[in-house]
Amino acid sequence: MTGELASTASTAEVRAQRSLSATMFTNAWKTTEFRIGFFIFFGLIVLSIAGPSLLGVSPTKFSVAQKFMPPVGFGGDWSHILGTDQMGRDLFARSLIGLRNALIIGVTSVVGMFVVGSAIGMIAGYVGGWIELLLMRITDAQMAIPVIILAITILGLSRPTPVTIICVLILAGWPAYARTARSVMLSERRKEYVRAAKILGASNIRILLVHIAPNILPPIAFVAVLDVARMMIIEAILGFIGIGIQPPTPTFGTIIADGTKYLMNAWWITTVPGLLLTISLCGINLMGGALERARNKLLQGVS
Amino acid sequence: MIFALDFFLRRMAQGLVIIVLVAMLIFTLLRVVPGDPVRTMLGPMASAEVAEQTAQKMGLRDPIPVQFAKYVGQVVTGDFGRSFVRSAQGASTGGSRGGATFDASNRAPVMGLILTAVPYSLLLAGLALGISLLISLPIGIAAGLKSGKWPDRLALYLSSIFVSLPNIWLALVLIFLVSVKGGLLPAIGYQNWTYAILPAFVLAIELSPVFIRSASVAVSSNMLEPYVAAGQIRGLSRARMILVHVLRNAMIPLLNVLGIQAIGLLLGSLFVIEYAFNYPGVGLLMINAVFQRDFPVIQAIAILACTLLVLVNILVDFAATNIDRRLQY
Numbered sequence: 001m002t003g004e005l006a007s008t009a010s011t012a013e014v015r016a017q018r019s020l021s022a023t024m025f026t027n028a029w030k031t032t033e034f035r036i037g038f039f040i041f042f043g044l045i046v047l048s049i050a051g052p053s054l055l056g057v058s059p060t061k062f063s064v065a066q067k068f069m070p071p072v073g074f075g076g077d078w079s080h081i082l083g084t085d086q087m088g089r090d091l092f093a094r095s096l097i098g099l100r101n102a103l104i105i106g107v108t109s110v111v112g113m114f115v116v117g118s119a120i121g122m123i124a125g126y127v128g129g130w131i132e133l134l135l136m137r138i139t140d141a142q143m144a145i146p147v148i149i150l151a152i153t154i155l156g157l158s159r160p161t162p163v164t165i166i167c168v169l170i171l172a173g174w175p176a177y178a179r180t181a182r183s184v185m186l187s188e189r190r191k192e193y194v195r196a197a198k199i200l201g202a203s204n205i206r207i208l209l210v211h212i213a214p215n216i217l218p219p220i221a222f223v224a225v226l227d228v229a230r231m232m233i234i235e236a237i238l239g240f241i242g243i244g245i246q247p248p249t250p251t252f253g254t255i256i257a258d259g260t261k262y263l264m265n266a267w268w269i270t271t272v273p274g275l276l277l278t279i280s281l282c283g284i285n286l287m288g289g290a291l292e293r294a295r296n297k298l299l300q301g302v303s
Numbered sequence: 304m305i306f307a308l309d310f311f312l313r314r315m316a317q318g319l320v321i322i323v324l325v326a327m328l329i330f331t332l333l334r335v336v337p338g339d340p341v342r343t344m345l346g347p348m349a350s351a352e353v354a355e356q357t358a359q360k361m362g363l364r365d366p367i368p369v370q371f372a373k374y375v376g377q378v379v380t381g382d383f384g385r386s387f388v389r390s391a392q393g394a395s396t397g398g399s400r401g402g403a404t405f406d407a408s409n410r411a412p413v414m415g416l417i418l419t420a421v422p423y424s425l426l427l428a429g430l431a432l433g434i435s436l437l438i439s440l441p442i443g444i445a446a447g448l449k450s451g452k453w454p455d456r457l458a459l460y461l462s463s464i465f466v467s468l469p470n471i472w473l474a475l476v477l478i479f480l481v482s483v484k485g486g487l488l489p490a491i492g493y494q495n496w497t498y499a500i501l502p503a504f505v506l507a508i509e510l511s512p513v514f515i516r517s518a519s520v521a522v523s524s525n526m527l528e529p530y531v532a533a534g535q536i537r538g539l540s541r542a543r544m545i546l547v548h549v550l551r552n553a554m555i556p557l558l559n560v561l562g563i564q565a566i567g568l569l570l571g572s573l574f575v576i577e578y579a580f581n582y583p584g585v586g587l588l589m590i591n592a593v594f595q596r597d598f599p600v601i602q603a604i605a606i607l608a609c610t611l612l613v614l615v616n617i618l619v620d621f622a623a624t625n626i627d628r629r630l631q632y
Binding site for chain 1: 317320321322324325328329332333336459460463464466467468469470471472475476478479483567570571572574575578579589590593594596601604605608609612613
């Protein structure tokens, strides 16, 4: 009975909040840059999933006879639309696999840091006291280490695998989410519906997960879209230095690094993956930026 | 005065706790990671007994807390130890000399290595900040003054593009177009200050979106303040109002951004860009040290970088609270 009351109270809140998130989304959707970003992003996702098999060429098959073939329009032919690298591997297929890997690593790590960071921030803000102090000091310490320095140190000294790369990115990225979640939590825990749920006897875990989380997390998730782009750049940097996903799996960073040796006579080896990465980052950033601005506008208007 | 003293003591104490935590984290990390540094020092030819002896002589087999305590004791006196790999003459020895002759005292002191690299990094960072402000302030201010009109859109699209350019790729494209094809600027290594221009430009492009955005937000929000209209009613021209009052007030949030976001971003990207351009700064030193498993160099640079970040944060917060007393710590 009591639980029912509490949940009706919170569904009303949740419904209000859902519509708030929905409003943010529709506001963002109305902007041109969001639509451009959205279509670029989804086009690239489809391309990275279906592309390599549609092209009908293997991204890892060597062919010495066909090495250093330029793209179509620069003296190449249609068997390799965007040319081949120093071992005769198709660059377009390789870049698409690279895009797939970058997207997987970017999205997984951002989801990870969002979950870990928000959980820690929410607990700190909700519980308060020395636990909050301890958690926030750890957050500060973690924030004082630049991402790149942390990643280079850990990955350069251990064996980089996709799992360790994602773990390192999560380790580097969670504090920002913890800070945001905590600061929102500080104002949220004093609200009526939280007190109502408490009085009605809901457990702390239930209050956190069922009542508060659906209210405060969606606006934070909106901003997380921008982090996917940042993580994809870092993934490329790691590959470039040689501490990302190891060959023969193609990644943006490793293809670009390969191309540096042949910059003089085969400029397309670095250009193709670089351009593809830039275009996808543009898509994500346009989308994320529009979401962020829509959120800021609405939050400022409400408060 | 008392306020300032209180502020600094409090924040310095907090900062010290953070730095010690970071140092512990890095120190432990370096010792649980697989791979024995003694092998890199002595090379593959040394026998297992010699390797074990050297490791014990250098204290590498002590428990981690003991090693850390010793290390902190050294660092407090300003001594960051000696490089595992580089000799005092500057060459990297890499274990080619055979095990029996290894002697820790002919290795380069870490502090010396860092001090030779710092000026190069400072030159690069300073140049990057300068170029970045030169690019982004006009765009940002124009966008703030004409909020919602075409300069605002231009600034938005420009920063979206800048933020989407992967710095390593931009570096390569510029090396190829400006240096290799155009022959306008030198790019790889360092001989004189012109070698810093191209890498600084790459860093500047990366920093610009942050500045453009904060400048435009600061200016546009100041333009909405009542004092702008009031000044104009009292007979000050719009140009004077903007140049003298709005811009000065808008600099405060910019200073904040400069400190926290820009220095943090710069510190990370500096490492990558120095590597891409083979530019002999602290970043290249660090990345080479990681590949060579040169633990003393890695931990010293990591700790110093964090210290710098913490100090900058304290200074920025101090500047902000001094300007606006409503902000407390």
